[in-house]
Amino acid sequence: MSEVTDFIALDVETANADFGSICSIGLVHFRAGEVFKSLTILVDPEDDFDPVNIGIHGIRPEDVAGKPTMARVFPVISAALQDTAIVHHSPFDRTALTRAAGKYGTGGLPCTWLDSLQVARRTWTGFRDDGGYGLANLARAFGIQFKHHDAAEDARAAGLVLLRAMSDGGVTLQQWVDELGYESTATSKPLRRTKPSYATKCAQSGAATGPLAGETILFTGALQIHRAEAARAAAAAGCDVVDSISRKVTILVVGDQDLRFTRGQEKSSKHRKAEEMITRGHAMRIVGETDFMAMVSG
Template sequence: MTDALPHGDFRFIALDVETSCGDSASICQIGLACVGLDRSIQTWSAFVDPLMPFAPFNVELHGISAKTVENAPTFAEIWPKLQVLLTRHAIVQHSRFDEHAINAACKAHGLYQPRLSWSNSVTIARTAWPGLKGNGGHGLANLKQHLSLEFQHHDAGEDARAAALVVLRAEVELSKPFEQITSNNTAFQLSFSF
């Protein structure tokens, strides 16, 4: 099915998803980057059968097709284990797309979504590197260049790791831990249930 999820306690978990089409619920890959107390990063990713068609634009963007997810679990099969891990940690996303996709997938599959604590690494990056505004911006592609990050863009595991690295670099840049950075910025709670 999928590799075992990371286990233990983490400072925060960065999460990224890829979708098969324009429908936010069409998650076809989920990636996590779990940041330990020692700043180490454990990454995990899994393909997901979105039970929806694949749009040519999306396939070209991330390279995931219907054939790639042929024997993959559905979101409904993978979410129960994921939520156990995610509810115990602060979650980082790069923009709010991932939060919207998780919400949409929960709704589409009729699943309960527990309270999750989301932070946005775009806002964290804006605080740490304000000079990038109007100079390429704070998207992962530009941050990759500016911070000399190495990752494969539009792979959920790699993008999650990149978001985690952005936060870790911002901690150094701002001389503040993640908890202080997010308390001043975009840590927000979300509750959604059926």
């Protein structure tokens, strides 16, 4: 890439806890430090909608009926994002697009990604103990008005947070891309199938740096990799790992088969408790094991 001065902020919403179930994409083009244009794309995820997700973003199956699938959307946005800096807040949006690309065999987006959450953590030290680095808390602190969980609105807020960080920290977009940027990928390492373990205590502190630094993670359900191995991977990526559900938890990782009610099985108590906390406004994401592995393997 040549010198990076402009960027596109991006956010996605999903129909359920499977990151590949994208139902909305928001794209906001920033040019010369200002919003140039904005676009929202509704997507048919070809998947079920979970009431928890509907409660978060308000998108229902009838809203996406007849809309294009990601198989059609990817070629369009791929051309628009060629050799572009894409700003996203947290690894979830990049991981969702990676999962959707794998689902439809379309390949990754030809761009460089920059996580505004990581930029914020390196720019301002005070938010870790003052509400955290979630988009809503940062926007509130900086007077950014937006409608949370509307994809284009979230993307715009992420871009404005980045601009504020560039101003406060005196760091250019190119410098942030050089330090934290990474290329898109549509592949992830295969899961290693081992006997699931439920009893292992996994609590440990995360590394000071890493793509998930500052997050607190909890595992529940039957994982295909050993729980202790998953915990080590999370800690290496920067997560603090805990063994019980609380308001400190920002990521709950569940077995892929436990993302929905299937074959009469019920979600774990931790899973149900997390959904209750989310509906009450707690900033937590429920992540399937495959998505978790994509996040920590980068």
